[in-house]
Amino acid sequence: MNTYPCFENRTALITGGASGIGRAVAGKLLGLGANLVVWDINAARLEELRALAPDRIETAVVDVSDSSAVRAAAEVACARFGGFDYLLNNAGIIGRHMSVNELDEAELDRVLAVNLKSVFVVSNVFLSAPSGREGRAIVNLSSIAQRTGGMVGSIAYATTKGAVHSFTTALAKELAPHVRVNAMAPGVIDTEIQKDVFTDPSKIAAMADVIPLKRLGTADEVADCAVWLFSDASAYVTGISIDVSGGR
Template structure:
């Protein structure tokens, strides 16, 4: 196993859903993880306990990832506890409320853009700075199939924010490649997490599963496995790529 395959990883938005599944997947593979979370101390602590009980290492940092100081503190925590990160999963994001564009409150629009776009850029900046000093690494961004599907009648604002993430992926891969830093993104489709219910659309998965060619909803673990591969040397010549994890939809 190469040093990068067992090196520390920073995960933003790591206490629930795909983030939590990725933290557990990486820790089980022997990689220490520093992850951020937005609100639930209980969820973060419970995840850390599960990781430790399974023989892994993890530390949680409560942070608003749209805040530059909070992002820098997360990376500093990783460096102090485990060493400089060789992998970063920029996962933190929100959908905002499900609504048509004409019904979208400007406050909610700004908040989605702050977390999903500004937060991703801030974490990417911190990742490139850390990895440039240690010979490179791998960054994985959280996109969404919504970026290309558009989110009509539900989440045009969310889809647009993920379109920005796609552009960040392609541009940063070209910019950071000479420093040995790979940049990719995963674009999940319909995945069984609590994000739908949190946006007031708990019934959404049941309503849309018929549109998935594979005939089922995906799992957080399936996305986590893709992220773990992109963070490993097994994907060493993959950069600037957005991988759909959407069952063919």
């Protein structure tokens, strides 16, 4: 039984959806009857995803910080599906491990562009797309780094996630009552992006030990939260950020 019939024949736009949390959300929404528009920079993984349901999935290699590229991809997607009902602003990078005095302008601009500028750009395109239905919703991916400061050496990342949190609160007020806007703030999740940063298994074990639930989270667990935030079950919820962090 589909516990979320609200997704059937509706369309979700997911950035950074070829792997990790974005891919997990895509899989769950597809299973619940939604059409998908997925943007990423990994062409091979996008093709693997599209092959699951070519009639219901539109994919494109898109630099989501490039407004021209985003608009062009959105035109193609809207021509196919008619518009967007849900948006997951998931694309993001941790960036290079650098102290504040080492952080050069090029690296700062790169992290800001992917993690923050893209949220403005893609949200704008989502809101400009045609839609005659109620219940539209945006979910932004923040991080518990927005309140903890993140790892030492990831100051740019933590700063962008704090900005995403503020953006979510402000946009929710601006768009109410027609579009709900919420955020998720994951802790340490067992995805490839974390494994790229933490290559030493002993460090991963040490991190798990300081989490009250004593383990890393999974992409599926974060995806379950996203599905709830998009669904009618959270119809009276807007302007919040939910920690998905095992109590950390």
